[in-house]
Amino acid sequence: MSKRKLNFDTLQIHVGQKVDLQNGSTAVPIYQTSAFRFDTFDDAKAVSAYEKFGYNYTRFRNPTQTAFENRIAALEGGTAALSTSSGMAAITYSLLNILSQGDEIIAADTLYAGTHTTFSNLFSNMGIKTHFVNPNNIEDFKKYINEKTKAIYAESIGNPGINIIDIEALSKLANDNQIPLIIDNTFATPYLFNPIKYGANIVVHSATKFIGGHGSTIGGVIVEGGNFNWAESGKFPGFTNPVCNESSYYDAYKDTAFITKARSQLMGTLGATLSPFNAFMLLQGVETLSLRMKKHVFNAQKIAEFLDASDKVSWVNYPGLKSSKYYELGKKYFPKGPGSILTFGLKGGLDNIKKFIDNLEIFSLVTNIGDIKSLVVHPATTTHVELSEEEQLLAGVTPDLIRMSVGIEDIDDLIFDLEQSLNKLNYIK
Structure with a gap:
């Protein structure tokens, strides 16, 4: 088997797991410990200085975390990964790892509201400027590139614009321009899309969503592509200046320098650590990722087509529809399907939106996405309520927009639920 390149369905089950020689456990054990015993003084010194792989304290690394990290890195085609306590921690760490006061980033203006707020508020207060641009026009990114630009950030599928x-x-x-590209791949998952394959340098996930898959576990993960030369541009002294062992991160670790630096500096000081138990739970989710995503996508396509035919729906945004302006890009980048999140506009204003959501029986009103259960939400009054009306519109959030995360229930039951709720709405010409 060592000579064979394993396929996704096999990798998602086996990568990162080592045989439990002591007890023969078939599942990855939960190493529920805060610290680890060293064999010798020299062993402690080498592990603590990252000169030797090993474990000293769970805030930095834990075997259950490592199994999860290695598995996601393999599925994304990356060189290394760092797990975090949440998706927002992964997003924040991925940028703090390369940013300093006075730096700038360029980001799509269609980002998840929590990401947008982090960039516009938290980073702004730290002296870091974000230029938000229309991601439909690559030239808009180019306009803001200068000597202070340290990263470009976007989502593979926008939230909630589904762009x-x-x-x-x-x-x-x-x-x-020797600038790292960071892509949030949460909506797509490694099964539907691999940003690194198309030149992205860093990938982040809210593992809370499809990776975990069951709405039971909070977590995040950062994946390094190993395809960015941190020394060549001269913009990233944090990777090229000597550290405690008199060697720089880039000289010592090359294609894993980004993750090693984030683990050592950010996880070591800020400590947004994924618990061993949550790492175990996320591993359970990963093992069925491809199976779930196939059903998610199948159901989403059918529901998009159903809503598109309804006279009570004014528009549907799903790249799987031929009417979508993202249809061709969807075919290019998402041959297995463009995810299972869709948005649509309901006629009749807020009264009909409230009535429609409250009358649903299978769909749950939840601000999360990526669950095996089907979920629905009105972003303007929930997930994006912190944004101004202008910011909401730039992010693609209109007052009539409903976001739907399609689960893996029986498709006939889901369509029946939507139909019975639509039938209770006020008649609209």
Whole structure:
């Protein structure tokens, strides 16, 4: 088997797991411990200085975390990964790892509201400027590139705009200017899309969503592509200046320098650690990721087509529909399907929106996405309520927009639920 390149369905079950020689456990054990015993003084010194792989304290690394990290890195085609306590921690760490006061980033304006707020408020207070641009036009990113630009950030599928960016073109722009491209791949998952394959340098996930899959566990993960030269541009002294062992992160770790630095500096000081138990729970989710995503996508396509035919729905945004302006990009980047999140506009204003959501019986009103259960939410009054009306519109959030995360229930039951709720709405011409 060592000579065979394993396929996704096999990797998602086996990568990262070592045989439990002591007890023969077939599942990855939960190493529920805060610290680890060293064999010798020299062993403690080498592990603590990252000169030798090993474990000293669960805030930095734990075997259950390692299994999860290695598995996601393999599925994304990366060189290393760092698990975090939440998706927002992963997003924040991925940028704090390369940013300093006075730096700038360029980001799509269609980002998840929590990400947008982090960039516009938290980073702004730290002296870091974010330029938000229309991701449909790659030239808009180019306008803001200067000597202070340290990263370009976007989502593979926008939340909640369900927009698809031409990532191949964006990565070329970033790499031509020696700027790392960071892609949030939460909506797509590694099964549907691999940003690194198209030139992205760093990938982040809210593992809370499809990776975990069951709405039971909070977690995040950062994946390094190993395809960015942190020394060449001269913009990233944090990777090239000597550290405690008199060698720089880039000299010592090369294609895993980004994750090693984040683990050592950010996890070591800020400590947004994924618990061993949550790492175990996320591993359970990963093992069925491809199976779930196939059903998620199948159901989403059928529901998008059903809503598109309803006279009580004014519009439907799903890249799997031929009417979508992202249909061609969807075919290029998402041949297995463009995820299972869709948005649509309901006629009749807020009264009909409230009535529709409250009358649903299978769909749950939840601000989360990526659950095996089907979920629905009105972003303007929930997930994006912290944004101004102007910011909401830039993010693609209109007052009539409903976001739907399609689960893996029986498709006929889901359509029946939607139909019975739509039938209770006020008649609209």
